[in-house]
Amino acid sequence: MNDIPQPSPQAVRPNPVIDRLPPYAAGKPPAAVEGLTSYKLSSNENPYAPVPGVHATLTEMVSGGQDASVLCRYPDPLSTALRERLAAHHDVPAEDIVTGAGSLGALTQIINAYAGGHDDGHRDEVIFAWRSFEAYPIVVRTAGAADVQVPLTADHRHDLPAMLEAITENTRVILLCTPNNPTGPVLTTDEVEDFLAKVPKDILVVIDEAYVEFVRHDDAVQGIEMYRRHENVAVLRTFSKAHGLANLRVGYSIANQEITKHLRVVAVPFAVSTLAEQAAIASLENLSDVEERVQKVVDERERVVAALTEAGWDVPETHANFVWLPLAERASEFAALAGTRALSVRAFAGEGVRVSIGEVEANDRFLELAREYIQG
Template identity: 55%
Template sequence: MDSSAVYPRPVLKKLPLYQSGKPPAAIEGLTPYKLASNENPYAPIKAATDAIVTAATSELVQRYPETTYTQLRTLIGETYHVPIEDVVVGAGSLGVFTALVQTYAGTGEDGALDEVIIPWRSFEAYPIVIRSAGANDVMVPVQDNGEHDLEAMLEAITDRTRIIVLCTPNNPTGPVLTEQVVREFIERVPEHILVVIDGAYVEFVRNDGVVNYLELYREFSNVAVLRTFSKAHGLANLRVGYAVAPEQICAPMRTVMSAFPTSTVGVEAAYASLSNMDEVMANTEKVVGERRRVWRALDALGYNPPATEANFVWLPLGEKSQAFADACGAQALSVRAFAPEGVRVSIGEVEANDRLIQVATDFAE
């Protein structure tokens, strides 16, 4: 039997590989730190870990989750003053984004590919999801300061455009779009085009012009806001995220969502964490303080990092990107190189950040 008779879809040849952050190498005498995946260096709050233990040791584990996630959606609705019908829960914000793309972009009945406009560089999973759905990703380069080029994104709109993605704060460069700027942008977007605001890092934002982008969902019928429990809540391993969008956008998504997108363990932890946002935000404040310290040090060293409102800093090192990542690796720090563009460094524990600054100081000499 010829095994070559079974072959994958041709589109797979066009998909970039998702490069997850690698663990740090073990170096004798040094505590290793992973600064490559934008993970929260602080553990989930106690209420969340207690919920994990309770759910994992109950009979819930051998049962399928309740697929509407009504309790968590209700709490999200009460917390942010949105109807429960406007909330969709999935496997992280990426899982929800995947459902959005599969629902609203793909290959048309005429064989033509829909288009999804994305900033670039941005979250590297975007083109993988878009191309897998049978659509084209239209990459609009970010500006030299790491910010979205919104005018260029508007100019990229064609009659095939179905979705525009705004990643704010932008991963991996860090700048944020104020809600007024986004409002003015959406006003110029045709109302049949879905605007997805990926706010995975919004809890780390301290810009007065940003709350949570939900006012924009209330003002415009073509807006979906993505949120996650992976970053600020420290629940990355449990894969819980959600979208807030008008019901007419959410309802069709549920057709393509997998039957059991996330677990009861994850949902119970997310519920407990969201119920104690004061504690969660206290943890983010520690990260923000370290972010400011690291950014200032790197800026003083001449690295010219863009202004960041996330839990990471971007170093536009160009051809030196891999060399810098290697220098970090030699000191038991893993960072994320996007060669030949730059390096993204997640904010970690104080000792990890101190060591990163020292590596950057030595590298600059």
């Protein structure tokens, strides 16, 4: 007998697409272990707080040093001050920039504007590498489009020839994640230029550079240079990672104005608060402090990768603020062991484990576990 409650014919039902959405699994906080400081290495957060200039700006705003009514007024829906500051920083027109709630918000605007379902029943297609950012299929399917997932190569990189082969008459958007989350490798300028030369010009290619500030690869593609050269390229950036503003949700896209004019139509109004906008501006105005903290993360990343390699781990080259352990079916087991050490890491069941670069003590404890695990 089936004891599972069945919805009545009169029940409120969700959009059928909801049943096709994979769950988004945010990084979990670490479990408390007596005698150990807990560390979260599961969400690719910057372990360092925003730079002092940001802290001073936010403190003044919320303490009433400026007009305290800022908190009871809606923010500028266009984030004009931030876009003008970004325009000067990147040497691009402000009209080419559209802000959003993190780079994910900016991506959602792009997909909603350029891919979806049609009255005749067919769905646009969005191509991306897999595994890549786990929100991609959620955003695509929510928009009513179909996701086309192209497996990574054996060395955990985008298979660009296979992605070209996946293009059909229904393809509207292609997503390139560099460095790739969760595996870490970057795409190079030459391979992306070659790729773009073969992609039809009516397909929008989105270069997701959420981790670009951590890249130390001489030949890594520069998304903004691709946008300058190709009218069908859009770039995603965020203040969540390098700038340490994850909680404030500030991201943006850069594309030519024939693209951005459509993004503004679907943009969620007031997605970037005034506090978030001013924090992002303050961070840009104290960029040397930001870069110093980014370099500390990069130095730790290099130390961690070198130690893992010395211990016998075969990890892909990473230029983000995380490392990828290709553990396959042992991923969940490793994550559980990390939990016993008061560390939270991000397991992708059956595939691998992503470990964010954190505080020095957290990295040391992770390396200790990694050495023990591979030896035993």
